[in-house]
Amino acid sequence: xxxxxxxxxxxxxxxxxxxxxxxxxxxxxxxxxxxxxxxxxxxxxxxxxxxxxxxxxxxxxxxxxxxxxxxxxxxxxxxxxxxxxxxxxxxxxxxxxxxxxxxxxxxxxxxxxxxxxxxxx
Amino acid sequence: xxxxxxxxxxxxxxxxxxxxxxxxxxxxxxxxxxxxxxxxxxxxxxxxxxxxxxxxxxxxxxxxxxxxxxxxxxxxxxxxxxxxxxxxxxxxxxxxxxxxxxxxxxxxxxxxxxxxxxxxxxxxxxxxxxxxxxxxxxxxxxxxxxxxxxxxxxxxxxxxxxxxxxxxxxxxxxxxxxxxxxxxxxxxxxxxxxxxxxxxxxxxxxxxxxxxxxxxxxxxxxxxxxxxxxxxxxxxxxxxxxxxxxxxxxxxxxxxxxxxxxxxxxxxxxxxxxxxxxxxxxxxxxxxxxxxxxxxxxxxxxxxxxxxxxxxxxxxxxxxxxxxxxxxxxxxxxxxxxxxxxxxxxxxxxxxxxxxxxxxxxxxxxxxxxxxxxxxxxxxxxxxxxxxxxxxxxxxxxxxxxxxxxx
Ligand SMILES: Nc1ncnc2c1ncn2[C@@H]1O[C@H](COP(=O)(O)OP(=O)(O)O)[C@@H](O)[C@H]1O
Ligand SMILES: [Mg+2]
Ligand SMILES: [Mg+2]
Numbered sequence: 001x002x003x004x005x006x007x008x009x010x011x012x013x014x015x016x017x018x019x020x021x022x023x024x025x026x027x028x029x030x031x032x033x034x035x036x037x038x039x040x041x042x043x044x045x046x047x048x049x050x051x052x053x054x055x056x057x058x059x060x061x062x063x064x065x066x067x068x069x070x071x072x073x074x075x076x077x078x079x080x081x082x083x084x085x086x087x088x089x090x091x092x093x094x095x096x097x098x099x100x101x102x103x104x105x106x107x108x109x110x111x112x113x114x115x116x117x118x119x120x121x
Numbered sequence: 122x123x124x125x126x127x128x129x130x131x132x133x134x135x136x137x138x139x140x141x142x143x144x145x146x147x148x149x150x151x152x153x154x155x156x157x158x159x160x161x162x163x164x165x166x167x168x169x170x171x172x173x174x175x176x177x178x179x180x181x182x183x184x185x186x187x188x189x190x191x192x193x194x195x196x197x198x199x200x201x202x203x204x205x206x207x208x209x210x211x212x213x214x215x216x217x218x219x220x221x222x223x224x225x226x227x228x229x230x231x232x233x234x235x236x237x238x239x240x241x242x243x244x245x246x247x248x249x250x251x252x253x254x255x256x257x258x259x260x261x262x263x264x265x266x267x268x269x270x271x272x273x274x275x276x277x278x279x280x281x282x283x284x285x286x287x288x289x290x291x292x293x294x295x296x297x298x299x300x301x302x303x304x305x306x307x308x309x310x311x312x313x314x315x316x317x318x319x320x321x322x323x324x325x326x327x328x329x330x331x332x333x334x335x336x337x338x339x340x341x342x343x344x345x346x347x348x349x350x351x352x353x354x355x356x357x358x359x360x361x362x363x364x365x366x367x368x369x370x371x372x373x374x375x376x377x378x379x380x381x382x383x384x385x386x387x388x389x390x391x392x393x394x395x396x397x398x399x400x401x402x403x404x405x406x407x408x409x410x411x412x413x414x415x416x417x418x419x420x421x422x423x424x425x426x427x428x429x430x431x432x433x434x435x436x437x438x439x440x441x442x443x444x445x446x447x448x449x450x451x452x453x454x455x456x457x458x459x460x461x462x463x464x465x466x467x468x469x470x471x472x473x474x475x476x477x478x479x480x481x482x483x484x485x486x487x488x489x490x491x492x493x494x495x496x497x498x499x500x501x502x503x504x505x506x507x508x509x510x511x512x513x514x515x516x517x518x519x520x521x522x523x524x525x526x527x528x
Contacts, residue, residue: 013324020331056316083319084364101361102319104326104353 003117004028004047008038008065009054009081014102018052021106022113035060039068048076050117052109053096055082066096077120079112123263126154130270140278144176144271148246151267152179155260157248158228162236162271163188163195164244172199172245180249185224193222194233198245204234204261208253230254234264236271243275312367315360322360326353355480362484365421366473372415372495376519379410379444379451386423387442390431398437406444410451411519414496419516422492425485426455426512432478433459433510451518456511461504470502 005027007018019029030048032038035057042048051069055062066078077097084101097120098112129150133143144162152160159179163172172188172195188195197220198205207217212227225231228249236244246268256264329349336343387401394401430440438458445452462470462477469475471490476483493500498516505511 011320011324013328014320017324017327017331021327083316083323102323103357104323104330104350106327 002026002028003049004030005050005052005113006030006032006038006041006048007052008032008035008057008062009052010034010057011054014054017106021110025110025113027113034058035062035065035068038065042069042073042076049120050113051076051078052113053078053080055080055084075120077116079109079116081109123154123259126150126263127266127270130267134270134274134277140274141176143274145178147267147271148176148178151246151264152248155248155256155264156254157230157232157250159184159249161185161224161247161249162244163247164275165199165242175244180251183224183226183228183249185222193224194220194231195245195247196220198233198235199242202235202237202242204232204264206230206232206256212251225249227251232256232264234268236268236275238272238276243272246271311363315363319357319360319364322353322356326350326357329353359482362482362488366484366488366491372418374413374415374496376411377414377416377419379412379414379453379516380405382414382416382419383423383442383444383453385416386420386427389424390427393431394440397431397434399431399434400437400439402439402441404441404443406446408446410444410446412451412496412516413519414516418492419496422489422514423453423455425489426514429485430455430457430459430510430512433457433461435459438509446518449518450515453514453516454511455513456509458509461506461508461510464504464506467502467504471500 005022007015007022007029008031009015009018010033015031015033019031022029030041030045032041036059038051038053042051053062053065053069062080062082066080069076069078079098079100080096081100081102097116100109100112103109130147133146148160148162152158157179159177161177161184162175164175165171166173170190172190172193174184174186177184185193190196190199194205194207194217197218207225207230209217209225209229209231212229215221215223215226217225217231224247228251230250230253232246232248234246234248235242236246246264248264326349329346333343333346333350336346383405384403387403391401393399427440427442434440434457439456441454441456443452443454443456445454466477471486472483473487474483490500493514493516496516498514501513501515503511503513
């Protein structure tokens with residue numbers, strides 16, 4: 001069965017890029033523009049297998065969203081994805097399952113998603 | 122008698138006068154007091170090995186401005202470190218004991234006394250009289266004390282100048298620190314900018330890559346898009362550099378094997394080296410070296426040095442990487458044969474944004490420096506212009522290792 005990924009990012013270009021690339025990898029992709037929208041989608045749609053979460057967003061930022069997700073769906077894996085290389089450590093050590101620095105080369109992101117899904121099977 | 126002279130000289134030290142002025146007064150007072158026609162004070166100049174006239178008083182004839190270190194009576198006093206008193210029976214004569222000294226011409230009595238302390242000679246007092254004159258023991262003692270006081274003046278002056286130099290340097294450093302603050306502010310600004318630019322850049326690059334995949338390899342469009350992708354990748358690298366430089370993360374230190382971190386760093390560049398005919402020489406320490414480090418960060422620090430080395434060897438060369446233990450330090454030496462950097466620029470290479478490369482960010486070495494410093498380590502640079510540069514990173518060993526090394 002296809003795995004479903006929820007991509008949360010405020011940037012339209014990024015959402016489009018991730019959607020197309022991940023669909024090509026064989027995933028179902030859902031999109032959310034804000035943290036609030038993401039939480040709403042998650043409460044309605046219980047078959048999301050992984051959340052790909054931007055950190056810097058207007059309104060609720062990625063760290064808050066991460067906290068809410070882990071409170072409500074403890075076992076739902078979350079991959080943080082941001083422009084800053086230096087959040088990596090601060091967040092990598094807790095709560096999120098992985099951390100990826102945004103890059104136009106998506107190979108690392110795809111590898112990480114595969115690993116995290118394999119671990120959470 | 123005599124004590125007044127010394128009293129007056131001591132008084133001179135209390136006044137805020139220049140060394141030259143004090144010397145002029147001392148020369149006049151000494152000549153008067155001891156009954157000489159002329160008194161000249163010479164200073165020993167260590168840099169160019171000469172005695173130079175600092176002050177003169179009395180008769181103007183036969184005043185020599187400078188003696189080389191092997192010339193005249195001064196050189197005798199310098200060698201023997203004691204007072205020389207001679208009588209010149211024929212005032213036309215300029216030779217004494219095979220030493221030529223035009224300064225004695227026209228005088229019958231000459232006394233030259235060293236200005237010295239236990240370890241150094243600072244100059245001489247050169248006294249001359251037209252008549253035959255003999256110095257009583259008491260006057261000799263007074264002359265000695267005068268010489269001591271002059272020595273004291275000179276040493277005070279040296280200290281004063283040193284203090285002034287240090288003060289100037291401190292001022293300069295303060296100014297530069299201000300500069301560094303500005304650079305940091307600039308860095309923060311660029312970090313914000315970099316972050317804003319990064320997101321659109323990722324979508325440009327990512328979507329362009331998708332477009333490229335859909336185009337046939339021999340269409341002109343493919344080549345246009347290929348350029349876009351390449352340039353975007355370059356911009357992303359620059360932006361990552363800026364973000365890395367300004368980031369303020371906490372490091373995670375664990376005991377690490379130095380060689381595996383170094384090996385990991387080199388591995389990433391083996392392909393590039395092969396393609397650029399760069400020979401890689403690895404000389405790892407026989408014994409394992411353990412350091413407390415944030416492995417990921419330390420690798421970035423090494424990467425930046427290796428990248429620079431590779432960039433400096435465009436036409437090929439040798440990259441040597443050596444690790445070893447010495448005293449309480451672990452060492453990594455990275456040496457290239459890329460010709461080094463012009464000596465007047467070497468002082469700048471750790472400044473943020475300093476670069477001589479087209480398309481360089483000037484952030485590689487500052488990042489390395491920051492990381493190494495946060496590991497309580499040091500970086501040394503040996504630049505052989507025309508040959509190459511050696512960077513040496515020194516990191517403290519883990520306690521257990523430095524303990525074992527102490528034996
Ligand atoms: N191995 C080297 N050989 C010659 N020059 C070097 C070397 N490493 C550094 N430099 C000089 O130091 C400058 C700063 O280096 P760096 O901080 O890494 O910035 P960048 O590589 O972006 O120029 C370089 O532009 C170059 O002039
Ligand atoms: Mg964002
Ligand atoms: Mg560099």
